[in-house]
Amino acid sequence: xxxxxxxxxxxxxxxxxxxxxxxxxxxxxxxxxxxxxxxxxxxxxxxxxxxxxxxxxxxxxxxxxxxxxxxxxxxxxxxxxxxxxxxxxxxxxxxxxxxxxxxxxxxxxxxxxxxxxxxxxxxxxxxxxxxxxxxxxxxxxxxxxxxxxxxxxxxxxxxxxxxxxxxxxxxxxxxxxxxxxxxxxxxxxxxxxxxxxxxxxxxxxxxxxxxxxxxxxxxxxxxxxxxxxxxxxxxxxxxxxxxxxxxxxxxxxxxxxxxxxxxxxxxxxxxxxxxxxxxxxxxxxxxxxxxxxxxxxxxxxxxxxxxxxxxxxxxxxxxxxxx
Numbered sequence: 001x002x003x004x005x006x007x008x009x010x011x012x013x014x015x016x017x018x019x020x021x022x023x024x025x026x027x028x029x030x031x032x033x034x035x036x037x038x039x040x041x042x043x044x045x046x047x048x049x050x051x052x053x054x055x056x057x058x059x060x061x062x063x064x065x066x067x068x069x070x071x072x073x074x075x076x077x078x079x080x081x082x083x084x085x086x087x088x089x090x091x092x093x094x095x096x097x098x099x100x101x102x103x104x105x106x107x108x109x110x111x112x113x114x115x116x117x118x119x120x121x122x123x124x125x126x127x128x129x130x131x132x133x134x135x136x137x138x139x140x141x142x143x144x145x146x147x148x149x150x151x152x153x154x155x156x157x158x159x160x161x162x163x164x165x166x167x168x169x170x171x172x173x174x175x176x177x178x179x180x181x182x183x184x185x186x187x188x189x190x191x192x193x194x195x196x197x198x199x200x201x202x203x204x205x206x207x208x209x210x211x212x213x214x215x216x217x218x219x220x221x222x223x224x225x226x227x228x229x230x231x232x233x234x235x236x237x238x239x240x241x242x243x244x245x246x247x248x249x250x251x252x253x254x255x256x257x258x259x260x261x262x263x264x265x266x267x268x269x270x271x272x273x274x275x276x277x278x279x280x281x282x283x284x285x286x287x288x289x290x291x292x293x294x295x296x297x298x299x300x301x302x303x304x305x306x307x308x309x310x311x312x313x314x315x316x317x318x319x320x321x322x323x
Contacts, residue, residue: 044174069108
């Protein structure tokens, strides 16, 4: 079944209400909110590379409040253990049985703060749950439920005492973006409301978590023309062939692009994906997946520049007005 125009119009209206509600807590960051919300509805995860104090925790709390979900914050430190993230099985002497105590990863919105400060062993504890929305402890599988969104953060400036995220883990993040500092007018509004230390607590819930799952299922029915799929494949191949790259966009990255492009199209009232959707999403979805050649990087090459170059080189198909 393919999404109908009426369903696309409903999706657009609901999506706009969700963005507006979350943006009440962030103020002036609707574009970032829309991208993060799109990642959630595409059932992916987000990596935020930002300086401290830009509203990352507020974003997670506001998003959870908006969808009547739960939120959890995990502060990643060098001594954090995998069981501190996923949970642990404990023997209950009174009941004479083992009981699983869920870790903070069992929440609708999980903020993994400064993920690159934890050891690779602890970072890898997130791999299964991010990919499959479930945790396996002592041979028993536990589902996280829907929606499930990991918002991981890392400080782009201070790298002392950190562990670089491996390419395999970076590839698990559907989107990489940043919130950034507010402009002057918004900063004044934030300062005027400084007495309210938790603006997310006052946000009304717009929809339920069950409705979010329904929206995700509906978005997956958006139509994608074969020509657009070929456009995605050609772009991904071009990143792998670019002289500045050592590792280009993977097949997982191409699949991620199609998933979020469907959500993006529905959020703009369309029941079909256009090449412009792919172009808009290319940098936040693909740039962090590209590994640059060391010599090219030393010469000033960037992943964003590679994405921009392939968008210029690969001809886009003619967009259709309807599916």
